[in-house]
Amino acid sequence: MQDKIIEALRRNATDEAVSLSQAWVGAEPQQAQAHRWLALALQQQGQLESAQASLETALGLAPDDAALHLQHAGLLLALRQIDAAGQALDRSTTLNPNEFSAYLMQAHLALGRDDIDEADRLGRMAARVEPDSPELGAIEGMVALRRGDADRALAILSAASAKLPGDVRVLYALGFAYLGKDMLAFAEQAFRRVIELNPGNHALRGLVVQLALRQGHLDRAAEMMREVLATAEGDSPGLRRLAGELELASDQPLQALEHLRPLLQQVPGDRATLQMLLMAWQRLGREEEARSELDAAVQVHTQHHDLWMARLAVAPVGSEEAVDVVERWLAAMPEHLPALEARMSLHDMNDQAEEAEAVAHHIIALEPGRVSGEQRIVEALLQREPAAAIAHVQRLVDNAPEQARLSVRSWLGATQDRAGDHAAAVATWLQMHEEMAPNRLPLPQQARAPAEWPAMGEVAGDNTLRPMFLWGAPGSGVERVATVMAAGSRVLRGDRFGPTPPNDAFQNFLTLQRLATDALTPEQLVQQWRDALPARGIEDGNVIDWLLWWDNALLWALRPQLPEGRLVIALRDPRDMLVEWLALGAPAPLAVTSSNEAAQWLARALAQVALLHEKDLYTHLILRTDDAVNDPAAMGALLEQAFGLRFPPVRSLGQGTIDAGHWRKYAQVLASEFALLTPVAVRLGYPEA
Known part of the structure; x- marks a missing residue:
């Protein structure tokens, strides 16, 4: 669905993009990414206020998703010119090539749909009109950030923030530049300043909680979390999940359960919630409660992969209970490959090699080339007929698409190594290196040892640095x-x-x-x-x-x-x-x-x-x-x-x-x-x- 929406946005078919996004939201209302792409489609269509509402829903579901906050920063910029969006922007710049605000808006819309080159081009067009405008810093900095050049992004946005110290939009982008450099304390400081200037941004408080947690500052995280939960907007699935994470980090699993258990019905397939629930139940020794609640959940929500995985996680590894869970999973999702892979593994754990191999063949019949199935078949061949194992992987190499051939050839070398054909393994490895050599660094030159080395310097007595x-x-x-x-x-x-x-x-x-x-x-x-x-x-x-x-x-x-x-x-x-x-x-x-x-x-x-x-x-x-x-x-x-x-x-x-x-x-x-x-x-x- 996401690829179809992106393609529609690139064609400027905004009605189609909105329709696709709305269908996704209807099918998966608790999926933050669905709301994110609906916001993007609405933004490009010119419905900025509706886009803001959709994005706030996404942030409520995933308040610690940095990509969502970065999109929000662009939308904040766009909201300055509500009438200048989508095709209206194109008309504006066509009629008046010197319309600085329109160029900025178009650039932010391009950033929103991940069209970084177009955003860069529009930013340069805007710079021709007002080359000294500090507002350009937000565009240039975010373009650098999306291209992975965190150093340049940080330099540009720091300069822009110095000129516009109270500009929420620039501070937003600056916070993400700090995140790109893993400078968490500086990122937290920038986002706290945004909250001071815009107290209604409750989702950003969730990101600040996450940053404080990552730095080990539980007190700061707890203080911000209390502020969030004291508001009506704070009672969202994403923020409740974050509250549960904070309680777990503070070694309070019972309080964590209070936040997390309602989410089992609200967002039953949310992986992060399930992982934290499992952790809380384990710390409290409530395995039976975990089994009971997860069994009830999978009976209602039979098609959620992560819910089944969570139920399997509380069954002893390789046990009859684990087999029962996987059999129920397969009854609900008979051709779900991860369920088949779990069944294959359980056969192996119970020394049922023939049954495991049969499931492997079923897996690759459903998806030819599926790694788990192919690996199990090759493993069986290595035990019975090593030469056949090599031939099998060689066929996979021959049939692999160009972009995957290198990794499959690596597997071929490992198979030749295990089969005892060491000359063939070396030949395979050297062929791989030959193919990669044009994109690799030359071996560094090595210097000769001098006759005498320079004297070792003295370490000052008060020097506590030990790099x-x-x-x-x-x-x-x-x-x-x-x-x-x-x-x-x-x-x-x-x-x-x-x-x-x-x-x-x-x-x-x-x-x-x-x-x-x-x-x-x-x-x-x-x-x-x-x-x-x-x-x-x-x-x-x-x-x-x-x-x-x-x-x-x-x-x-x-x-x-x-x-x-x-x-x-x-x-x-x-x-x-x-x-x-x-x-x-x-x-x-x-x-x-x-x-x-x-x-x-x-x-x-x-x-x-x-x-x-x-x-x-x-x-x-x-x-x-x-x-x-x-x-x-x-x-x-x-x-x-x-x-x-x-x-x-x-x-x-x-x-x-x-x-x-x-x-x-x-x-x-x-x-x-x-x-x-x-x-x-x-x-x-x-x-x-």
Whole structure:
């Protein structure tokens, strides 16, 4: 439905878009997105007040949905010119190309329908008319924000807000720019200012509650929640759900149930509500109550997937009760694929392999290529006839659409690996790397060790800052270390691997060359890094900075200019690292053109690690992840032992990888590559064979 509405809006067929949206709202009145798209259609049709009413309904259902609030910001701008909407705007700009307000309105309508390029074009047209207008900042800033350029958005909107300090619309957009940079305290401050200027905006209070919760400020969240619930508008499903979340965060599950239980009938298929209800029942030990209430709900609302999943969640895993629930689910939704997948899993749990495989075949008959069914069939073939398993996945590769072929080929390599065809697995992996190479970064150049290092600087006695750098070569499991660290620390920054990385020397592969030619001094390198920290949400300099790359030549700057820093290096057997790099890639998108080139580069990188450790060139810690890369509990224990701190448990470390010592299965296929890596492996404490 959403795609049809978007297409109608792009054709400016507003009557059709409104009709489609109204049908969606009629079918799913508790679906916030349905009301959101009705608001968009009404807005483009010129019915701005009706659009506002629809959007307020959506916000009542989902008060913590940032995208809805961002749309609301655009609508607030549009409401300044009620008569200038839709086709009227087109006529306005055609008759008077200098109609500044019309351009602004059109730009905000374009933002509302996610047509970012058109909004940018219209913003530039408006700038030709009034280039110095601070109102342009809202357009330019929101365009930058939608394109993922949070730094530019923040700069533009901060300047606009300085010129229009009481402008609710600019403050709205500024709050979202802060959110884009994960600067939650600043975002909360901006939104609180909007509420001061516009006290009737009750839905925005819900977003402020969510922001306070995310920062761990339960007192501020509770204060705002009390203000919300004291109003008639506060008694909406979305805000009641948020109140339940707050009570759970405050360890008050009984009070949470009071808010959440009525929602089981009002919004029976709401996933967030169901998750919190399950949590409250579990904390109170009321499993029987959970069964009873959920059974009553699924009898009335038989077609809600998430409601059935919640009922299944309170049945013991693999039990007869779980089987009964899934059988009832299938009776209500006989061709619902998740229900069939649940039945397939229960067959496996009860050692009913043939029945599980039969359900898998039924799944792919309903949806050819469905991953769950295909994986179960391949698993069965691996047990019976490994060559047939490889052939099966090869057929899937041949028939996969172009955009999915790479991921299916990755599965082919894993299947060849498990089937024992290691030469074919390596060939498949290298083919994948060859296809990806044009869109990957070249392997960073590596510097030679100097005859003498600069002296280590002195750490002032009153300096409490201890910045930390985290790095691991491809295949080291560094991303799994980062996952656990992030669960226990608010200062870990992985933005170097995201769409808006910091612009400093640690991000630039030419830094070593610039240091060697004095185009960049050690003082400048460290100062640039420090200067970029506030924009990354780090105010005091204490950061865990996950680096894209490392070279000991960086010590020319770090030893004298940042002696208080620490370096944490993830490491495992270099030969396992190579196999994982070939099989699964690495967090840093580095191009691999051959296994030999990768082995040579990895050997040089790890030789630098060995030198750093042997000569103690910088305060550092080596984390050997060999036995923890596939075990969240073991990774947590490894970090606890290393840092003397308990880390919160994480459910998953991400995609599984090869177990320690798996490289030996490739001893013949990658013999020449391992010959390059074995000397440094031994140097780092690993066995020769």
